[in-house]
Amino acid sequence: MHIKQPANKRGPAAFGLKKVSAGQPAxxxxxxxxxxxxxxxxxxxxxxxxxxxxxxxxxxxxxxxxxxxxxxxxxxxxxxxxxxxxxxxxxxxxxxxxxxxxxxxxxxxxxxxxxxxxxxxxxxxxxxxxxxDLVDEEVARQRMARRREQLQQQDDEEARAKWEQASGRARRDWALAGKADPNHPYLASKRIKPHHLRQRGGELLAPIFWRGELVSLQRIKADGGKLFLRGGRFKGCYCLFGYIEPGVELFIVEGIATAATLHELTGKPVAAAMSAGNLLPAGLELKRRYPDVVLIVGGDDDRAKEVGKPNAGKLAAIHAASMLNCGYVLPAWPADAPLHLSDFNDLAVWLGGRK
Missing domain, CATH: 3.90.580.10 (Zinc finger, CHC2-type domain)
Structure with missing residues (x-):
């Protein structure tokens, strides 16, 4: 597995503030x-x-x-x-x-x-x-700034209340759940072990953590459908497979099946960020909590989407690796691998089916 280092970060185009010359407005x-x-x-x-x-x-x-x-x-x-x-x-x-x-x-x-x-x-x-009237304008500017701050505080308070309610539901459901059935249809289709996942009724439960505490759950149905707890905390959270140790590589990937697959293949700890957009926030949280780990981003490679629009999974992985100042890996596709395959679990299942 070759680990790539991100290229120098290039930000988006600066949309239009140009230098002014003498005689132009400051x-x-x-x-x-x-x-x-x-x-x-x-x-x-x-x-x-x-x-x-x-x-x-x-x-x-x-x-x-x-x-x-x-x-x-x-x-x-x-x-x-x-x-x-x-x-x-x-x-x-x-x-x-x-x-x-x-x-x-x-x-x-x-x-x-x-x-x-x-x-x-x-x-x-x-x-x-x-x-x-510069005085009136400054008063208006400050009034708008205070209003924005008030709205942000209100949003934060509402979000914290929802997080607290969701974490309570998560702890209750987690306590009531039993061990996951190794033959659960989702686990069987993905060819992964149950690991620490639990099961309640026909649904698997994947624990989502924030700073060492269970704050939410992802519910996985037999057909692969996934739902998060309503109002649960998400940004910067993750589901961990394995144990984090100083100086040991820690992979961070998008989904549960990908995390389980990489953990089984490498024996290394793997954190599922649960989405491409959360790779960077979860990576920042992991670096804060475990400053001595060697972080590696494991990206999805949405090759089938490259025609007509960007490869979102690959771009998100490269961007996260650049901001986290770490390496990244993508699946090594054989020449005959179907284009609709996109992550490490897809590759492992497809290769397993060829044997």
Whole structure:
């Protein structure tokens, strides 16, 4: 298994703040104007995003559309926070901190031009188009900043309450569950052992941990369908196979079956981050908790999706490895491996079927 080191990190294109020469408005002044327009846009975020990205869906405080810039066909990697304006596409690593940068990204223009367009949509003046009362503007800016902080605190409090409720359900269900049947249809189809998974009725239960405590569960049905506990903590959490030791390689992968497969093949500890988007947050948490481990990202290789859109699993693994300053591995596909196979478990099952 060859471990690759990530290339030097390249961030997304900077959407438009250019250096100014003598005689042009000061960059700091333009930056203040852009921030003013970005802050004024937040109360209208729902309407603005419905106009810019009409195929999106609101989920809590976030808006999830497809990404027209990269020809995205299905929502899932591109999200915008309606309270702060921050946006991110983990599949392409494009991201920004406000709605002005988002509009610049969508229109392919500078942030200055995007701010001017957005000001027009909001019925506001921009730049030198008006004489501003700087005192009133600063008061308004501070008021909007306080409002954003209040909304964020409210969101955090609501999330913590849901996390606490979900962790209570997780501990109860985990205590009531018994050992997993080695012949459970999901385990049989994936050709993996039960390990520490438990079973309640026809469902397998995979424990999800945060800083050593059980905080949620993933329920796995006989047909492979998966559900998380509603409201459960997720970001930075993981399901661990094996035992972590200082100086020993620790793999971090997406799913349960992949984690079990790599653990069985290598004997090394493997953490399932439960999604491509959680590889980096879970990796950061593992590095914080176990600073002496040798972290390696094991990525899914979504080869069948490379036609027409990015290989999301591979890109997420490379990005996570770059940010974590560690190596990464991908499945080593034989020339005749079907394209729909994407992870280490797919490869192991396919190879096992050839024997």
């Amino acid at each position: 960059l700091a002044s333009i930056h203040v104007e852009i921030q003013r327009i970005a802050g004024a846009a937040l109360p209208a975020a729902d309407n603005l995003l419905a106009d810019w990205l009409p195929d999106g869906t609101r989920k809590g405080k976030e808006y999830w559309p497809t990404n027209p810039v990269r020809g995205d066909r299905k929502p899932g990697s591109f999200s915008i926070n309606l309270h702060t304006g921050k946006w991110n596409d983990f599949a392409s690593d494009d991201k920004g901190g406000d709605l002005v940068s988002l509009l610049a990204y969508l229109r392919g223009c500078s942030q200055i031009e995007a701010a001017r367009i957005l000001a027009g949509q909001l019925g506001l003046h921009f730049g030198g188009d008006h004489k501003r």
